[in-house]
Amino acid sequence: MIHSYHAGYVLDASVVVKWFARQPERDRAVAVACRSAYISGRFRIAVPVLCLIEVANALRYSPRAREADVAEAIDALNILAFEVAPTDSELLKKANAIAWGYGVTVYDALYVALAEARGYPLITADDALRKRMHGHSIVLALRDMDFQQMPGG
Numbered sequence: 369m370i371h372s373y374h375a376g377y378v379l380d381a382s383v384v385v386k387w388f389a390r391q392p393e394r395d396r397a398v399a400v401a402c403r404s405a406y407i408s409g410r411f412r413i414a415v416p417v418l419c420l421i422e423v424a425n426a427l428r429y430s431p432r433a434r435e436a437d438v439a440e441a442i443d444a445l446n447i448l449a450f451e452v453a454p455t456d457s458e459l460l461k462k463a464n465a466i467a468w469g470y471g472v473t474v475y476d477a478l479y480v481a482l483a484e485a486r487g488y489p490l491i492t493a494d495d496a497l498r499k500r501m502h503g504h505s506i507v508l509a510l511r512d513m514d515f516q517q518m519p520g521g
Contacts, residue, residue, distance in 0.1 A: 373410075373411070374411060374488055374489055375411055375412060375488070376411050376412035376413065376414060376486060376488040377402075377411060377412075377413055377414075377488050377489055377490070377491050378413075378414050378415060378479055378482050378483040378486060378488050378489070378490045378491070379402070379413055379415055379419070379490075379491050379492075380415075380419065380476070380479045380490060380491070380492045380493075380494060380497070381418075381419050381422035381423050381426060382492055382493040382494040382497075382510075383399050383402065383491055383492060383493050383510050384399075384415070384419060384423050384445070385422075385423050385426045385427060385430075386399035386400070386493065387399055387400060387403050387441075387444075388423070388427055388437070388440075388441040388444070389427070389430055390430065390431070390432045390433065390437065391430065391431050391432060394493070394511075395493055395510050395511045398510050398511060398513055398515065399493070399510060401513075401515035401516050402491070402510070402513065402515050403448075404515070405515040405516075406448070406450070407448070410515075412450070412451065412488075413448075413450035413451065414450065414451040414452075414453055414482060414486050414488060415450060415451070415452055415453065415479075415482070416452075416453050416455055416459070416478045416479060416482050417452050417453065417454055417455060418455065418475060418478055419452075419479070420442070420445060420452065422475075423441065423445065424438055424441065424442060427441055453482055453485075453486075455478065459478065459481050459482060459485060460474075460478070460481075462481035462484065462485065463477040463478040463480070463481040464477070465477075466480050466481055470500050470501055470504070471500055472497060472500045472501065476494070476497050476500075479492070480501065480504065480506065480507065483506050483507075484506060489506050489507070489508045490506055490507050490508065491508050491509075491510050491513060492507060492508070492509065492510060493509070493510040493511070495509070
């Protein structure tokens with residue numbers, strides 16, 4: 369478990385989609401605890417605008433999904449009001465360099481680039497991304513987080 373906490377985190381779509389999935393998801397309880405800790409004011413959350421698109425698309429193609437479910441998730445994300453960062457040319461250049469350096473997609477590298485730019489760790493449930501980003505201490509596994517023990521709130 370990770371017991372060092374930060375003022376903010378970047379979350380990737382693999383974490384956020386767990387909040388809305390209608391089928392069992394590994395580490396869903398940890399993802400929901402993350403959302404609860406955010407709502408209680410324990411830290412900030414930043415995501416690239418791409419995250420909203422990826423979450424909507426993942427939910428669209430998830431088992432038992434309905435159009436209304438995706439619409440409700442979009443509304444909920446709007447209400448949560450975390451920082452949605454635009455993808456400007458500097459962030460995209462940084463993502464490009466990360467993508468080439470670590471052999472990941474530019475999509476995944478965009479989350480890492482935003483984490484670097486904000487000085488926040490990136491939390492992901494994507495094991496393949498974590499493995500490819502090995503050696504980059506800014507990328508944390510969702511399953512290693514313990515938001516219930518987080519101070520404050």
